Amino acid sequence: MTIAEVVPSLLSGLDVPGADNTLGLPAARRVVLLLVDGLGHELLREHAAHAPFLSSLPDRSIDAGFPSSTATSIASIGTGLHSGEHGIVGYTFAVGDEVLNSLTWSRAAEHGHDLRKTLVPEVVQPHPTLFERAAAAGVAVSAVAPLLHRSSGLTRAVLRGSWFRGVAGFGDLALGAVAAVQQDRSFCYAYHADLDTIGHFYGPGSEEWLIQLEFVDSLAERIASRLPAGAQLVVTADHGMVTVDERIDFDTEPVLWQGVRVVAGEPRVRYLHVESDEVLSTWREFLGARADVLSRDEAVEAGWFGPVSPLALDRIGDVVVAMRDAHVVVRSQAEPLLSGLTGMHGSRTRAELAIPLLVHSVASV
Structure with missing residues (x-):
């Protein structure tokens, strides 16, 4: 329900x-x-x-x-x-x-x-x-x-x-x-x-x-x-x-940049539009147990978004990053106000x- x-x-x-x-x-x-x-x-x-x-x-x-x-x-x-x-x-x-x-x-x-x-x-x-x-x-x-x-x-x-x-x-x-x-x-x-x-x-x-x-x-x-x-x-x-526990800063982690064309979403859930299939494995390895990192097809198949129409499909991003526990992926330079908030939401807890x-x-x- x-x-x-x-x-x-x-x-x-x-x-x-x-x-x-x-x-x-x-x-x-x-x-x-x-x-x-x-x-x-x-x-x-x-x-x-x-x-x-x-x-x-x-x-x-x-x-x-x-x-x-x-x-x-x-x-x-x-x-x-x-x-x-x-x-x-x-x-x-x-x-x-x-x-x-x-x-x-x-x-x-x-x-x-x-x-x-x-x-x-x-x-x-x-x-x-x-x-x-x-x-x-x-x-x-x-x-x-x-x-x-x-x-x-x-x-x-x-x-x-x-x-x-x-x-x-x-x-x-x-x-x-x-x-x-x-x-x-x-x-x-x-x-x-x-x-x-x-x-x-x-x-x-x-x-x-x-x-x-x-x-x-x-x-x-x-x-x-x-x-x-x-x-x-x-x-x-x-x-x-x-309440946010650990902030991972995309803007200061070069390993996270490789192959990423667009970053959307918010600190608790990120959408990555990518130029390389390696982004999925890189983010999975880097974040480990701190996040669920799925391809768009995997997230859709898992039912995260309910039924998915063509209208929404491209908006979801090639990679979906849903943070666990109280971790976040912030952007200190591109999103300074959002990155500094104490309480956040968006993920699947x-x-x-x-x-x-x-x-x-x-x-x-």
């Missing part, structure tokens, strides 16, 4: 044709889906005392899918597809001659260079979204997320079909989500990013992170307390997080893949 099944399961209760409740979620005619960026299932269980409301709900987890990265998971939320189908295969990935940062929709090597005109979001991710399908079936579909996301490439690519309400903080996020489900057959996707940001800078489980978790718990409780009768709050996440799926239902009058 994966994040790709969440929205179809919820839309089945809203009578959207073709939406199957494969997760067996309770049906409701008014639904708020709150996605808390970085709220891993294992982290929530470990720090349950700091999230009494969320921890009071029936404990259930599903998989984020691979890579366990924000843009990939949000694409699965929006489309109901796995990464190998919708093609948003990570934080950064190659599309033709460009390496796209899927969160900013900019050139990865030049943060801020807008690629929405040359890499049109609706072309990069051409599948109809679940929100479009729901809206066509008469459901009032809303997305409540930070103001800057309103016309972003990622929003256009995977959340199109929803009425977007931009928010600035906890207060308008909570009230916006509640306001969006006041009518029958309404669905609201709400997104909160700050727990992930705090985890990146200070580490998951740090004092700063725990205080932010308390705020998130209060946010969820406040939304739940204001929902109309018969409504439902579902809380999930896009990935978990690990349970700490990164397992996400909560928590349901709070409001009794009908």
Whole structure:
């Protein structure tokens, strides 16, 4: 069971044709889906005392899918597809001659260079979204997320079909989500990013992170307390997080350069586009037990990306490097900010893949 099944399961209760409740979620005619960026299932269980409301709900987890990265998971939320189908295969990935940062929709090597005109979001991710399908079936579909996301490439690519309400903080996020489900057959996707940001800078489980978790718990409780009768709050996440232990620096390890044409992905999962078949064996030998290093064909055959379409195949890279334990492959010169983060995610450990799926239902009058 994966994040790709969440929205179809919820839309089945809203009578959207073709939406199957494969997760067996309770049906409701008014639904708020709150996605808390970085709220891993294992982290929530470990720090349950700091999230009494969320921890009071029936404990259930599903998989984020691979890579366990924000843009990939949000694409699965929006489309109901796995990464190998919708093609948003990570934080950064190659599309033709460009390496796209899927969160900013900019050139990865030049943060801020807008690629929405040359890499049109609706072309990069051409599948109809679940929100479009729901809206066509008469459901009032809303997305409540930070103001800057309103016309972003990622929003256009995977959340199109929803009425977007931009928010600035906890207060308008909570009230916006509640306001969006006041009518029958309404669905609201709400997104909160700050727990992930705090985890990146200070580490998951740090004092700063725990205080932010308390705020998130209060946010969820406040939304739940204001929902109309018969409504439902579902809380999930896009990935978990690990605290980095050892950094292997691609930019200062010449042995890793040989035969590599393009490096994409992020520190916990790297995509290598290569000019030599020897890259696979070189990286396997160098990283040893610190990583799973597979050819693209091996990773696809192993089912890491789910079913893989021609759209996604070239984006995956010739070699896929999934880091184990708490190791990372950073780029100190090309990605100085990213390389210095304390908490990271993207790979295949349970700490990164397992996400909560928590349901709070409001009794009908």
